[in-house]
Amino acid sequence: MFAIARGAIDVVAVEDAVRAPECGAVVTFVGAVRAQSDDGLPVVGLDYESHEPLAVQTFEEIAREARERWGDLRVAVVHRAGVLDVGDVAVVVAVAAPHRAEAFSACAFAIDEVKRRAPIWKKERYRDGPAERWRENP
Amino acid sequence: MFAIARGAIDVVAVEDAVRAPECGAVVTFVGAVRAQSDDGLPVVGLDYESHEPLAVQTFEEIAREARERWGDLRVAVVHRAGVLDVGDVAVVVAVAAPHRAEAFSACAFAIDEVKRRAPIWKKERYRDGPAERWRENP
Amino acid sequence: MTVRVLAFARIRELLGAPESTITLPDGARVCDAWSALTGRAPALEELSSSTRVARNGLLVPRDERLQDGGEIALLPPSGGG
């Protein structure tokens, strides 16, 4: 499952998509909208925008790279686009593997790469702070 | 949430228990019964037995140690006891943190420690193989 | 030749639209398209070094030749997650 979601992400469906009898370990990363920006401003919400076909293709590439590094894995990546409030789930990465070390490593790798290179952009909106800002990942 | 579950574990409830507005990252480990033992035998199911009060206390200790190492975290650990089939969820560890590096590290630490020292025991049952066996973690 | 341009995030705002069409001399390259767009929206200039350009799902270098009727996507630094 590799997708841009226009509405709320069903975390269970993403986890279930990677479950398999040979996989004893599922590691899931859920990224949610924080009440505070990295530089400490009070966030009320985010707008996410994406190049959807290229984003989905990037998720598939990242999964392929993870399998090259850590062997047989089942990977799902879903990122939400549109208007999100504080607490809303923005991204879910689920990785299933026979054993947990590979699942942890591959899940951490995948979310790092999604943040680094997926064509997805984020504009933060603030409570009685400055005007909204596009925010880039470091 | 630190518990021994007598029936199916509600994974979403465990994840929700650690969610909070200041936590942008939730990492969840789900351990499920594999169709194959570590030495390659066809598993049909497991029986888990625990010293319940000591297990719960051990989960709490592990969470406290994780917070000492990685700062402000929200941790939940639920392990199932009783008779499980292949594919059933045996254990869920969820960790929420402001940022993802701490959430990944603390979740991996917590499941390692649960396996190493929680008073929980596992007997594997096999399909047309040898008699059932108690299995210890390495 | 004409090329369709998909713009996102800050670049979309500076250009005023998610899609636009630009006309370029035959043989034009990605960098020529970027120059034409900077003529329309000078504030793009400071985003030049951080913007990646994709065509058909692949990143392309600035000296890549464009094709008549083709499409390029202008991608600011990622902010997902």
Next chain:
Amino acid sequence: MTVRVLAFARIRELLGAPESTITLPDGARVCDAWSALTGRAPALEELSSSTRVARNGLLVPRDERLQDGGEIALLPPSGGG
């Protein structure tokens, strides 16, 4: 004195019950309880070095003194997860 013993997993199976009561001389220690149980189930012997003993939620050493009416838990190596 009498001490209640909680047994788990393989040890429970060898003793034939999850709980049992043993009678020991006053001043007995954990190792004396273990010896009495090994008398009942000689196969326990080979588990001696890998078994941990807990009392009131804390692991206790083998030379810990027992108390009349107290309880100990015999914990084989963990197999959870």
